[in-house]
Each structure stands twice: as C-alpha cells, then as structure tokens.
Amino acid sequence: xxxxxxxxxxxxxxxxxxxxxxxxxxxxxxxxxxxxxxxxxxxxxxxxxxxxxxxxxxxxxxxxxxxxxxxxxxxxxxxxxxxxxxxxxxxxxxxxxxxxxxxxxxxxxxxxxxxxxxxxxxxxxxxxxxxxxxxxxxxxxxxxxxxxxxxxxxxxxxxxxxxxxxxxxxxxxxxxxxxxxxxxxxxxxxxxxxxxxxxxxxxxxxxxxxxxxxxxxxxxxxxxxxxxxxxxxxxxxxxxxxxxxxxxxxxxxxxxxxxxxx
Numbered sequence: 165x166x167x168x169x170x171x172x173x174x175x176x177x178x179x180x181x182x183x184x185x186x187x188x189x190x191x192x193x194x195x196x197x198x199x200x201x202x203x204x205x206x207x208x209x210x211x212x213x214x215x216x217x218x219x220x221x222x223x224x225x226x227x228x229x230x231x232x233x234x235x236x237x238x239x240x241x242x243x244x245x246x247x248x249x250x251x252x253x254x255x256x257x258x259x260x261x262x263x264x265x266x267x268x269x270x271x272x273x274x275x276x277x278x279x280x281x282x283x284x285x286x287x288x289x290x291x292x293x294x295x296x297x298x299x300x301x302x303x304x305x306x307x308x309x310x311x312x313x314x315x316x317x318x319x320x321x322x323x324x325x326x327x328x329x330x331x332x333x334x335x336x337x338x339x340x341x342x343x344x345x346x347x348x349x350x351x352x353x354x355x356x357x358x359x360x361x362x363x364x365x366x367x368x369x370x371x372x373x374x375x376x377x378x379x380x381x382x383x384x385x386x387x388x389x390x391x392x393x394x395x396x397x398x399x400x401x402x403x404x405x406x407x408x409x410x411x412x413x414x415x416x417x418x419x420x421x422x423x424x425x426x
Contacts, residue, residue: 170400171203177403178259178308184208184251186238186295187265189216192314192359195395196262201229208251210234210244211265238265238291241298248298257306261299263292264314267369270376273327280371281328288332289339296343300352308351312402313340317360317415320422325376333358337408344407357398357409358419361389 175181183200187193189211197207201224211217214235221233232251236243252258266288269280292313303309318326319333340356347354389412401409410419 170396170403171199173403174200174260174310174399175203175205178310180257180259181205182208182251182255182258183260183262184210184248184258184299185262185264186210186244186291187314189213189220192391192394192398193262193264194220195391196264196399197224197231198227198392199395199399200260201227201231206255207231208234208247208255210236210238210247212237237287238263238294239286241290241294244291244294245298248295248302252302258299258302258309259306260310260312261295261303262312262314263295264312265291266314266316267371269328269371270326271328272325276328283371284328284332288329289335292336292339296339300343300347303352304350310353310355310402311340311343311347312355312357312398313343314357314359314398315340317358317410317418319358320419341407353402353405355402355407355409357402357411358415359394359398359411360415 181204183205185193185197185207188197188209193211197209197220201207207224207229209217209220209231212235217233217235221231224231232254234247234250236247238244248258267284269276269284296311299311303311313336315336316329316333318330319337322330322334337356337358340354344354394411397411398409401411408419410416
C-alpha cells in the first residue's frame with residue numbers, strides 16, 4: 165500500500181479528518197503530522213519542546229496546513245486533557261488520536277536509577293494512558309474513531325540493558341489490547357504500532373550509560389529506515405484496521421515467534 169493509498173483510506177474512513185498527535189514536533193510524530201497535513205487533515209500537535217513545536221508548526225504552515233499547537237508534557241494528565249479538549253472545541257471534533265510521545269532509557273535492571281524509571285514511565289506509559297482518557301470520550305460521542313498508540317518492538321523483544329524502556333513499551337501493547345477489547349462494537353478502533361529501529365531523535369534525550377547509548381546509535385544509523393517510511397507504513401496498517409502493527413517486515417517473524425515461544 166502506497167502512502168497516498170494509506171492516507172486516502174484513512175480519510176475515507178474519517179471524512180471529518182481531525183487528528184491529535186503527541187510528541188509531534190520531531191521524529192515519527194512530525195512525520196505522521198506531515199502525511200496527514202498533506203491530505204488536508206486538521207491537526208492538534210502536542211510536544212514538550214516549545215522551540216521544536218514552533219519549528220514544526222512553521223513548516224506545516226508553509227506547506228498550507230493550519231495546525232493547532234500545544235506545548236506541554238504528556239506526563240501531566242491535566243495538560244493532555246486540556247490540549248485535547250481545546251482542539252476538539254476549535255476543530256469541531258476528533259477522529260484520530262496518536263499517542264506517540266516517548267523517551268528512552270538504558271542500563272541494567274539493578275542499576276537503572278529510580279528517577280529514570282519514574283521519568284520514562286510517566287511519559288511512555290502514563291502519557292499514553294492520559295491520551296486515551298482524554299480522547300476516547302470524544303470518540304465515543306462521535307461513534308467512530310481511531311486510537312493509535314506507539315509502542316516499540318522492544319515491547320516484545322525484551323533486549324537486555326533496556327529494562328525500563330522494554331517494560332513501558334510492553335505495557336503500551338497490553339494497554340492497547342485491553343482498550344481494543346473494551347471498544348469492541350463501538351465503531352472505535354485501537355491499534356498499537358511496534359516499530360523497530362529507524363532514524364529519529366529519540367536518542368537526543370536518552371538516559372543511558374555511554375556504552376548503551378553508543379550501541380543504540382550504531383543500530384539506529386545502520387537501520388536504513390527513517391521516520392517518513394515508518395509513518396507511511398504505520399498509517400497504512402492502521403487504515404486497514406490492524407490492531408498489531410509490526411514494522412519493518414523483518415521484525416514480524418520475531419513477533420510471531422515470541423508469541424508462540426515466549
């Protein structure tokens with residue numbers, strides 16, 4: 165499925181074309197925003213970095229889009245609820261919620277500092293929870309919609325030295341599966357994206373010993389994938405109604421084997 169087909173299908177499913185994206189100022193979030201903006205979607209963009217958010221907004225406006233932007237931390241439930249509520253009021257509704265904001269931490273289980281555990285859990289897990297809680301009531305009122313939560317292949321691969329990151333991403337997978345079951349029959353879809361490594365800005369804020377940071381950088385640089393490719397593939401899979409979205413394709417075998425042979 166091409167990127168044009170993916171967004172076209174999504175637009176046909178949700179002709180009102182209103183989406184809210186967290187972590188939207190860079191990486192995958194910005195790439196998703198760019199794809200949807202090109203198809204005429206109204207966008208609400210939330211990011212903790214006001215300077216990066218302003219840069220993303222300027223680029224989207226230069227391309228003809230008119231996004232609503234919100235500088236805020238997804239770990240703060242009030243900030244998320246207020247931003248989503250304001251966007252719904254201004255845009256006249258909500259059809260797609262993309263809970264994308266995330267950070268990374270690395271290190272052994274026994275030495276990862278408590279502060280890193282609290283930091284990553286607040287963003288990677290609770291940030292998704294608050295996004296779901298803010299969006300789902302509006303989607304229920306409309307009787308249709310999509311909640312797209314971004315986890316990671318780390319959520320099922322469980323590589324060593326990545327305990328905090330792995331645990332939060334596994335939790336997002338479980339959360340999304342639970343939400344999908346709760347939304348069955350409502351007309352609202354829940355999907356979870358589990359991408360592998362691709363070139364992004366995730367490592368810019370990563371909390372990790374130098375050795376783990378360098379290893380992650382090498383893997384990311386050798387992936388051969390970028391945020392635009394990830395955004396197009398993930399939007400295409402979500403448009404087709406898939407609950408579990410594993411990308412790139414080479415990770416799907418690992419996903420299937422892990423579910424069969426834990």
